[in-house]
Amino acid sequence: MGIVERREKEKNRMKEKIIKASIKIFVKNGYENTSMRKIAQEIEYSPTTIYLYFKNKTELFYHIHESLFEKLYKNLLSKTDFETPIERLRFIAKSFVSFAINNKESYRLLLVIKTPSTDINNENTWNFGIKCLSLFENAIDELQIDLNGFQKESLTFSLISYLHGISSLTIQERIPEKYKSNIDELINEAISLINNFIQKIKS
């Protein structure tokens, strides 16, 4: 059954082609300013062809979402050798914010815009998102501190909330001038805050 196999392959290649073009358009224009017609133009097919491979814009976006998370994940893992556990955590935190600032539209698509469908929030469809979270969780784990019954997840979420707050306020340009300070400094603060919080738990 070589034919069936080839057609399967061609179908996947077409899907990839659409996704690749979509990423380009989505990242360039954001979600709302990306139209099916623009994507179609990019791949030189008619707009409705896309609907033969993806149910709708939402479903297409999900694939882009995943692949953008993968990109973030790779960024967080771009360095793996560290002297101390705290340095690892610091690196991941800095990389996270750097990614947001250097890939504004990607970050918006990932964590800022309203999810076009609740389906995306399905845990099963958050493969690389979960992986990113796990990186933080592991880094905190590696600090080998006795959390004294305190929830590790809670601490992880705290750190991520803080980093996301810095990132999103920055890229959405919702910060008045006087508050705009050195981002590096802020991240160091974030780590300090977490660090001190840990100290407090220990004692």
Add this chain to the structure above:
Amino acid sequence: MGIVERREKEKNRMKEKIIKASIKIFVKNGYENTSMRKIAQEIEYSPTTIYLYFKNKTELFYHIHESLFEKLYKNLLSKTDFETPIERLRFIAKSFVSFAINNKESYRLLLVIKTPSTDINNENTWNFGIKCLSLFENAIDELQIDLNGFQKESLTFSLISYLHGISSLTIQERIPEKYKSNIDELINEAISLINNFIQKIKS
């Protein structure tokens, strides 16, 4: 010149009418799902009439933006008598996150969505936004701690970033189940973190 005066008044009344209807629609449907036609329907005028009072959707949104910030501001000020300065800070912080969670779409319009125009980021047009920030700044001020040369603004921004991170991740439903913990607990953590950070600066 009573006629000119009356016409001026009528113009303002019409503007108010449009703004009031717009708030309703914007808060109900979000920015993207609010159309000029829907607003027009609400006030029982033709869609293009709105353009006689506001340049475009963006300019109309700016007025809504301001009035939503005012609403937030009033929330943060809904209690003013406190035993200790730290309790004041805690109240403001809690109120901020509560506002976000109880007024999701309002909060999205205020601080999450991509600003439709850079004009909105003009400092002059952020009256109540600045006021909200000042509340935090003052509350931190009142702690009467020696920041030891550390920037007060930086600390304020840190706290707000953290609170915004918690708020936006929560209402945008970007948090996997296992990380969803008690919001109150998280806010207390936020204060603790800030507190501990302050302690560290002092020493």
Add this chain to the structure above:
DNA sequence: TGTTTTTATTAACAGTGTTAATTATATTTG
């Protein structure tokens, strides 16, 4: 070759922000 299945396209619908042209309503002037 003829028939069936798959793939792609065109036409269409209801919706969007916004502008230009037109009508209706006041106000001012003769």
Add this chain to the structure above:
DNA sequence: CAAATATAATTAACACTGTTAATAAAAACA
């Protein structure tokens, strides 16, 4: 008061949007 002018509101239209139904083209199977 009637005519001319200024203001307010409306309708028609344009170029977009996501998406579906109907049609055409291409490929696979008989």
